[in-house]
Amino acid sequence: MLEGLLIGLQTAFSIQNLLMVIAGCLIGTFIGMLPGLGPMSIIAIMIPVAISMGDPSAALILLAGVYYGAIFGGSTSSILLNAPGVAGTVASSFDGYPMARQGKAGKALTIAAIASFAGGTLGAVLLMVFAPALSSVALLFHSAEYFALMVVGLSAIAAFAGSGQVAKAVIMTVLGLIMATVGEGALFNLPRFTMGIMDLQSGFGFITLAMAMFALPEALFLVLKPKDLKGDDGEIKDLRITKEEAKAIAPVVGRQSVQGFFIGVLPGAGATIASFLGYAVERNIAPKEEQEEFGKGSIKGLAAPETANNAACTGSFVPLLTLGIPGSGTTAILLGALIALNVTPGPRLMLDEPQIFWAVIMSMFIGNLVLLILNLPLIPYIAKVLSVPRNYLIPFILFFTLMGAYIGQNNATELLILVGFGVCATALKFADYPLAPLLIGFILGGMMEDNFARSMQLYDGIGFIWERPMTLGLLVIAALLVLLPSYRARRARARAAGIADGD
Amino acid sequence: MTTIKLGRRALIAAVAAIGLTGPTLAEDQVVDSIHFLIPGGAGGGWDGTARGTGEALTNAGLVGTASYENMSGGGGGKAIGFLIENADSNHGTLMVNSTPIVIRSLTGVFPHNFRDLTLVSGTIGDYAAIVVGKDSPINSMDDLLAAFDADPSATAIGGGSVPGGMDHLVAAMVMEAAGKDALGVKYIPYDAGGKAMAALLSGEIAALSTGFSEAVDLSNAGEVKIIGVTSEERVDAAPDAMTMKEQGIDTTFVNWRGFFAAPGLPEDKLAAYQDAIAKMYDTPEWEEVRARNGWVNIHNSGADFQTFLEQQEQQIGDLMKKLGFL
Numbered sequence: 001m002l003e004g005l006l007i008g009l010q011t012a013f014s015i016q017n018l019l020m021v022i023a024g025c026l027i028g029t030f031i032g033m034l035p036g037l038g039p040m041s042i043i044a045i046m047i048p049v050a051i052s053m054g055d056p057s058a059a060l061i062l063l064a065g066v067y068y069g070a071i072f073g074g075s076t077s078s079i080l081l082n083a084p085g086v087a088g089t090v091a092s093s094f095d096g097y098p099m100a101r102q103g104k105a106g107k108a109l110t111i112a113a114i115a116s117f118a119g120g121t122l123g124a125v126l127l128m129v130f131a132p133a134l135s136s137v138a139l140l141f142h143s144a145e146y147f148a149l150m151v152v153g154l155s156a157i158a159a160f161a162g163s164g165q166v167a168k169a170v171i172m173t174v175l176g177l178i179m180a181t182v183g184e185g186a187l188f189n190l191p192r193f194t195m196g197i198m199d200l201q202s203g204f205g206f207i208t209l210a211m212a213m214f215a216l217p218e219a220l221f222l223v224l225k226p227k228d229l230k231g232d233d234g235e236i237k238d239l240r241i242t243k244e245e246a247k248a249i250a251p252v253v254g255r256q257s258v259q260g261f262f263i264g265v266l267p268g269a270g271a272t273i274a275s276f277l278g279y280a281v282e283r284n285i286a287p288k289e290e291q292e293e294f295g296k297g298s299i300k301g302l303a304a305p306e307t308a309n310n311a312a313c314t315g316s317f318v319p320l321l322t323l324g325i326p327g328s329g330t331t332a333i334l335l336g337a338l339i340a341l342n343v344t345p346g347p348r349l350m351l352d353e354p355q356i357f358w359a360v361i362m363s364m365f366i367g368n369l370v371l372l373i374l375n376l377p378l379i380p381y382i383a384k385v386l387s388v389p390r391n392y393l394i395p396f397i398l399f400f401t402l403m404g405a406y407i408g409q410n411n412a413t414e415l416l417i418l419v420g421f422g423v424c425a426t427a428l429k430f431a432d433y434p435l436a437p438l439l440i441g442f443i444l445g446g447m448m449e450d451n452f453a454r455s456m457q458l459y460d461g462i463g464f465i466w467e468r469p470m471t472l473g474l475l476v477i478a479a480l481l482v483l484l485p486s487y488r489a490r491r492a493r494a495r496a497a498g499i500a501d502g503d
Numbered sequence: 504m505t506t507i508k509l510g511r512r513a514l515i516a517a518v519a520a521i522g523l524t525g526p527t528l529a530e531d532q533v534v535d536s537i538h539f540l541i542p543g544g545a546g547g548g549w550d551g552t553a554r555g556t557g558e559a560l561t562n563a564g565l566v567g568t569a570s571y572e573n574m575s576g577g578g579g580g581k582a583i584g585f586l587i588e589n590a591d592s593n594h595g596t597l598m599v600n601s602t603p604i605v606i607r608s609l610t611g612v613f614p615h616n617f618r619d620l621t622l623v624s625g626t627i628g629d630y631a632a633i634v635v636g637k638d639s640p641i642n643s644m645d646d647l648l649a650a651f652d653a654d655p656s657a658t659a660i661g662g663g664s665v666p667g668g669m670d671h672l673v674a675a676m677v678m679e680a681a682g683k684d685a686l687g688v689k690y691i692p693y694d695a696g697g698k699a700m701a702a703l704l705s706g707e708i709a710a711l712s713t714g715f716s717e718a719v720d721l722s723n724a725g726e727v728k729i730i731g732v733t734s735e736e737r738v739d740a741a742p743d744a745m746t747m748k749e750q751g752i753d754t755t756f757v758n759w760r761g762f763f764a765a766p767g768l769p770e771d772k773l774a775a776y777q778d779a780i781a782k783m784y785d786t787p788e789w790e791e792v793r794a795r796n797g798w799v800n801i802h803n804s805g806a807d808f809q810t811f812l813e814q815q816e817q818q819i820g821d822l823m824k825k826l827g828f829l
Contacts, residue, residue: 142707143691184578184665191612198584199576201612348701411576454691458659458707 004132004350008358011057012366020062021363025370028069029382033077034393038087039070040214040329040436045397047207047337048404056341057356061363063334068120068313068364071271072371075112075306076383080105088271088309091279095294095301102297106380110241111299112306113375115253119307120368122257123264123314128361130265131350135322138347144464146323147451148474150444153267153325155481157437166485169437172428176441177448179204185449199413206336208405208414209421209442213435214329215401216422219394221429241299249303252282260308264315267327271309271316278308314364320345321357325444329436332443533779534560536568540598542582544575552760553599555792556626556783563786565779579603580613587619590765594772597623601760602669605816609823610667621768622808624780625761627793628801630734631673632718632744633660634727635710636703644731644750647710648681651688659689661699661708666692667828672819673733673756674712675826677747680754685825700726714758716740716797733757740797759801759815761808777804 011017031042046066050059074089079096092112099108141149157173182193183203194200256278263274282304283294294301319327324346326332338345343356350357374382405418425435455464466472537560539553550573557569574582579600586598598620608616635641641650651658662670671692675685691708693699700721703711710730713721719741721727729744733756737746747754762780764773783789784800793800803811823829 139701140705141701142705143702190610198581198613201576201578201580344698346698346701348698352700411574411581413576450692450694454693454707457689457691460656 004354004358007355008362011355011359012362017061020058021065021367024062024065025069025367028066029073032070032073039067041218042066042070043333044210044214045400051340056343057359060360065367072116079108088275091275091305095298098297109379111302115303115306116310117368117372118253119257119310123261123311124364126261127314131318131322135347135350138323143451143454144468144471148471150448152474152478155478156267168433172437173441176438177445180442180445208418210333211401211405212418212421213425213439217426217429219397220426252300252303253307256304256307257311260311261315264312265318270328271312274312275305275309278304332440534566534775537566538596539571540596541573542579549599559789559792562788578612583615586765590767593765597762602758609820617812621764623762623764623776625759625803625808627798628757628759630715630732631756632715632729633710633731634718634729655687658709659691660710661691661702662712663699670712676754681752
């Protein structure tokens with residue numbers, strides 16, 4: 001591990017990679033601040049840039065920098081405008097915006113910056129401890145276990161999709177799975193569902209799909225549904241926080257770093273759930289008089305979601321780097337980018353290409369430091385970007401999206417697919433369907449089929465399900481993840497109808 | 504008309520002159536420019552071959568300028584179709600391709616085959632190898648065959664290609680030559696080298712069929728043992744690795760890479776391309792590119808290339824029929 005740390009430090013501290021971290025954080029912060037553009041859109045736009053660099057470490061460092069930069073930037077617009085740029089920072093506006101209204105915008109931004117820094121840094125420490133441990137277990141995994149693991153991942157999407165969204169999330173996941181079957185399959189060396197179109201022979205392009213799901217709809221959404229945002233144009237001053245305030249948020253930061261990290265590790269959860277849960281937990285355990293403060297500008301209420309969402313971002317790298325399985329839409333995009341760079345994330349990553357693994361972790365520390373430095377003294381100036389008119393921004397996004405889909409493949413058909421799916425995705429977005437499950441389904445679908453086909457071949461049938469205890473165990477967990485929410489919903493209905501609980 | 508004739512004669516004369524004066528004048532330009540058509544995306548094996556060859560040719564001064572175009576789609580079929588449909592306007596284009604053009608034509612993935620194109624030259628190649636994990640009790644092909652005889656179903660061989668693809672065919676070819684039932688070989692496909700390695704080390708598969716240069720890298724890293732190579736003689740890069748032939752398995756296989764041009768390419772142009780490529784092998788610029796990528800020089804020009812491809816088509820076609828892929 002020490003050796004790995006040194007390799008990571010060496011790689012991360014090269015001039016090129018340091019520039020990548022700084023560039024990634026800056027780009028992420030700027031765009032993350034703009035309401036409507038989440039980390040997934042930004043990363044989708046940045047993928048072609050990252051891939052054309054050719055160096056997987058640098059590419060992943062850049063994209064990871066963009067990711068936590070975006071979460072960071074999103075909190076700024078949550079606090080100043082009550083218009084979160086990113087879903088993961090919605091909870092930050094609960095107490096951040098009231099603070100800004102009370103003229104304490106500077107203090108709110110400082111608390112957000114410090115909480116994010118602490119959450120991100122502690123998360124990276126936990127990643128450093130847990131990823132190698134998980135990785136060594138995963139080395140024993142056969143195709144059967146990978147298949148079961150992917151079933152768990154897919155079930156988790158449904159379980160975490162939130163109330164009222166479950167059906168929609170399931171539909172989108174299934175749609176993603178269906179789209180993954182286009183092209184040559186693993187078992188049969190023949191094209192399927194290509195309708196005779198040669199360009200579909202190797203399936204839908206991942207980058208094209210990611211752009212069509214996350215970049216194009218965001219831009220079209222901004223055009224079709226313009227929101228007029230007016231911030232309180234007050235000066236941002238007095239960034240200092242007092243010693244008492246620091247003491248008050250310290251335990252919150254500590255708890256939420258750990259909780260946020262583990263929520264991030266779970267497939268299907270992520271920064272958004274971590275931040276809401278973090279807010280709710282801190283509110284519940286706070287003393288009575290402080291509970292009153294929540295929602296009216298409590299510093300604890302701001303520190304909790306800010307810590308949790310950054311820790312969760314880091315946590316979501318655990319399944320990506322150790323198992324090669326994306327737990328969220330953002331890590332799904334990162335996985336696609338890595339595969340395009342000829343790197344297969346998974347338990348072998350740490351052995352085959354330790355410099356990538358450790359450099360990414362090291363760059364997280366550097367990135368968090370960069371963001372802290374960036375946010376503390378410079379934030380009043382950076383916040384000016386919020387007044388950039390949309391009509392300059394939207395063509396810029398459209399240009400990068402279309403260029404990005406074309407460059408890698410030099411195939412004009414990709415553009416048609418991009419625009420076609422982009423329009424469909426925009427319609428789905430208007431109907432409030434989540435798009436991330438589709439992309440996760442698409443990515444997991446292909447891998448799931450491959451692993452299933454291999455297991456079937458190795459065991460001459462589906463015997464692997466009961467012959468391999470680990471596979472069986474994982475599939476039972478998957479079943480529980482699907483059944484538990486509906487059981488709880490039924491119990492809640494029963495309770496509402498006046499039936500007493502057994503216990 | 505006369506000017507064209509003159510041009511052609513002058514070119515042939517120039518070519519002949521360079522050929523006679525030998526490698527000292529190798530920096531004399533043979534072709535003005537080449538446009539490389541790459542049937543896959545950036546970063547793949549085809550991409551590396553085209554760009555590496557172009558780099559060596561231009562740096563050595565044999566070719567004035569080189570340009571590159573990636574045209575992915577249809578497993579390479581789109582680029583082949585493009586070159587055939589637009590043959591007249593593509594006399595300055597060379598398309599890179601490799602063993603899959605033979606396999607994929609046989610399976611009918613695309614409607615054309617190598618006979619529809621002008622064969623320029625096979626340039627490099629890679630042998631195939633069978634490897635096992637470093638802690639495996641298997642140390643030779645004999646051990647592997649014994650394990651296969653004992654329990655064919657538990658002796659799965661993995662590879663990085665689809666069933667019926669190159670790695671599968673190599674594994675089947677070797678088993679067939681060893682007198683076993685090629686159909687009884689349980690072949691497990693993986694979509695990437697890293698995943699196949701993980702499977703080998705976790706014990707999911709008993710052996711792995713892979714490219715020789717990749718096998719050498721893994722063996723140098725101490726992760727695998729190479730138990731058989733499909734070359735005629737032992738290769739310098741891994742002098743300890745036994746060939747299949749040494750172990751009584753009479754089979755050889757080369758995964759070649761080479762260049763094709765549009766159908767109906769004028770003779771003089773073809774000769775110029777072939778000449779430029781033939782001269783490239785003696786240049787230090789090529790040696791640098793070759794060594795960097797670990798390629799093996801396997802040069803088959805013109806008619807030799809045709810014979811080689813037909814032989815390979817026959818060999819692979821027979822095997823695929825036996826395996827039920829045709």
